[in-house]
Amino acid sequence: MDFPATPSNASDSNEYPGTTRSPFNNAPDDNKRRSSSRSIKRRRFDDELVEYSGLPGASLGKGDKRMRTQSYTSQVSEVAVPSVPPTPAPPPQERRRASSKISAAGIRRKARRKGQLSHLSTKDLGRWKPTDDLALILGVQQTNDLRVVHRGVKFTCRFTVNELQARWYALLYNAEVSRVAVAAMRNLHPDLVSAVQQQALYSTAEEELLGTLSSAHAQPIERFQELLEQNPHVFYQSRTPKSLMAHYQLLKHYHLLPDQTVQPLPKNSADRVLTFSDAEETINDAELTDYHEDGIDAEMQIADRVDKKNIRLLETSLTRWQVLVQSLAGGNVELDKNTLAVLRGRLVRFLMRSREIAVGRSTRDNPIDVDLTLEGPATKVSRKQATIRLRNSGDFFMTAEGKRPIFVDGRPVLQGNKVKLNHNTIIEIAGLRFVFLVNQELISAIRQEAVKVNIPV
Numbered sequence: 001m002d003f004p005a006t007p008s009n010a011s012d013s014n015e016y017p018g019t020t021r022s023p024f025n026n027a028p029d030d031n032k033r034r035s036s037s038r039s040i041k042r043r044r045f046d047d048e049l050v051e052y053s054g055l056p057g058a059s060l061g062k063g064d065k066r067m068r069t070q071s072y073t074s075q076v077s078e079v080a081v082p083s084v085p086p087t088p089a090p091p092p093q094e095r096r097r098a099s100s101k102i103s104a105a106g107i108r109r110k111a112r113r114k115g116q117l118s119h120l121s122t123k124d125l126g127r128w129k130p131t132d133d134l135a136l137i138l139g140v141q142q143t144n145d146l147r148v149v150h151r152g153v154k155f156t157c158r159f160t161v162n163e164l165q166a167r168w169y170a171l172l173y174n175a176e177v178s179r180v181a182v183a184a185m186r187n188l189h190p191d192l193v194s195a196v197q198q199q200a201l202y203s204t205a206e207e208e209l210l211g212t213l214s215s216a217h218a219q220p221i222e223r224f225q226e227l228l229e230q231n232p233h234v235f236y237q238s239r240t241p242k243s244l245m246a247h248y249q250l251l252k253h254y255h256l257l258p259d260q261t262v263q264p265l266p267k268n269s270a271d272r273v274l275t276f277s278d279a280e281e282t283i284n285d286a287e288l289t290d291y292h293e294d295g296i297d298a299e300m301q302i303a304d305r306v307d308k309k310n311i312r313l314l315e316t317s318l319t320r321w322q323v324l325v326q327s328l329a330g331g332n333v334e335l336d337k338n339t340l341a342v343l344r345g346r347l348v349r350f351l352m353r354s355r356e357i358a359v360g361r362s363t364r365d366n367p368i369d370v371d372l373t374l375e376g377p378a379t380k381v382s383r384k385q386a387t388i389r390l391r392n393s394g395d396f397f398m399t400a401e402g403k404r405p406i407f408v409d410g411r412p413v414l415q416g417n418k419v420k421l422n423h424n425t426i427i428e429i430a431g432l433r434f435v436f437l438v439n440q441e442l443i444s445a446i447r448q449e450a451v452k453v454n455i456p457v
Contacts, residue, residue: 062451127157128167130184131196137199142236152201197238201246205234209256212250221245318383340390342437343427345375350434352388359383359429360402380404380430388421394447396421396438404430 005228132155146168150161159167170177209231213219224241235244251257343350343359350370361381362371372378372385382402389397397418398408405412407428413419421427424440 058209067426093353097216127159128181129156130181130188131192132159133167133171133181133186134185134193134196136164136167137171138197138289140203142203148201153198155219159213197236198243200236203234206236206239207247207251209234210251213248213257215257215260216250219245219248224248298307337442339439340442341388341390341396341421341439343370343388343434344437345432345434347376348374352390357388358384358386359388372429375432378430378432381432385429390446392441392446394450396436398427 004235139153308438340350341352357369359370360368362368385402387399400406424438427434
């Protein structure tokens with residue numbers, strides 16, 4: 001059935017709103033309509049798709065505009081198209097319900113597949129890396145003994161023999177675990193695979209072939225090359241003459257070659273292995289020759305004279321060092337009546353002659369009372385590390401003011417905290433240790449004076 005020809009003035013009834021007039025229809029149009037060039041995006045129904053499917057050029061791509069379809073719909077009077085009965089469009093609610101069911105089913109299917117993959121990855125891999133699985137397979141193929149594999153193969157984690165056995169059974173009989181492990185091993189880099197293969201254990205047949213070489217003479221590397229070429233079916237594919245030579249030397253070092261005879265241990269009459277003490281008692285010192293080297297006495301005398309000379313030099317320089325230390329410490333070794341306390345280190349003594357002193361690291365712009373750089377390396381000491389004060393009660397308190405803690409008798413004192421200092425208290429500041437000594441006589445006099453005057457503490 002063909003569409004009847006329509007006059008030019010009735011062609012507007014075949015056009016959708018917002019379309020332009022077809023260039024094929026040149027008849028003048030007295031009644032002009034308002035149209036827009038903006039493409040309207042709306043969902044197509046089944047009847048529209050069927051109606052335009054038979055028109056030439058009416059197939060719309062993903063990026064095509066509606067203007068292209070409208071240009072063809074305006075000239076339907078010139079093209080004879082068999083009429084197709086339109087299919088009724090379902091209600092909008094049913095269409096939304098069907099599309100929501102399809103999208104929800106797809107989301108659930110993707111989530112289930114993703115959950116299964118993640119479950120397999122976490123369940124089957126775990127602590128086992130692909131290199132561990134490859135090393136386990138190679139070790140079992142070479143030795144056929146899981147205990148030997150446990151002792152000889154170095155895995156990325158520490159596994160027990162039971163764990164190796166469970167993993168081996170899983171690789172053999174669990175299809176999911178085997179599939180995931182094989183896929184992971186196939187994705188390994190060739191360098192990792194070759195590194196694992198080079199560390200494969202030696203089988204019994206390989207060690208038997210190496211045992212055919214004599215241990216009495218040094219074997220050149222060409223001999224191992226010939227052995228490898230003559231027995232390619234016995235040696236593993238990653239074996240090289242150099243690796244065979246290294247393993248042969250290990251066997252020879254530990255006396256594991258067949259032609260190496262093991263020396264029996266000496267036994268006494270009671271068929272008991274001799275200990276070191278028993279063997280020492282059997283030695284006669286009179287039978288031992290006293291070996292005397294020529295010129296050894298002269299060398300010993302020269303060395304003795306040099307040592308004595310160095311000792312005399314140190315003894316003479318010790319007095320000068322003591323004078324220098326005392327000049328820096330400021331006073332005699334003994335506590336005098338003007339010294340409240342002493343901060344004694346390994347090299348220098350710092351005298352406390354005022355009620356408050358600052359301890360730290362002295363600089364050009366910031367001098368300090370107790371400069372710890374005189375005792376040793378003090379780069380980690382703050383410029384003002386601590387402050388030591390004497391209260392009227394006769395007690396000494398130290399306040400930590402540096403960033404790093406101060407250790408008093410092994411207990412850390414953080415910045416801003418105070419601690420009481422007693423006699424023979426050990427103070428450690430950035431690795432430098434000092435002993436805090438209190439002048440008991442002077443402090444007792446101060447306490448008695450404070451009691452008389454009734455000075456509050």
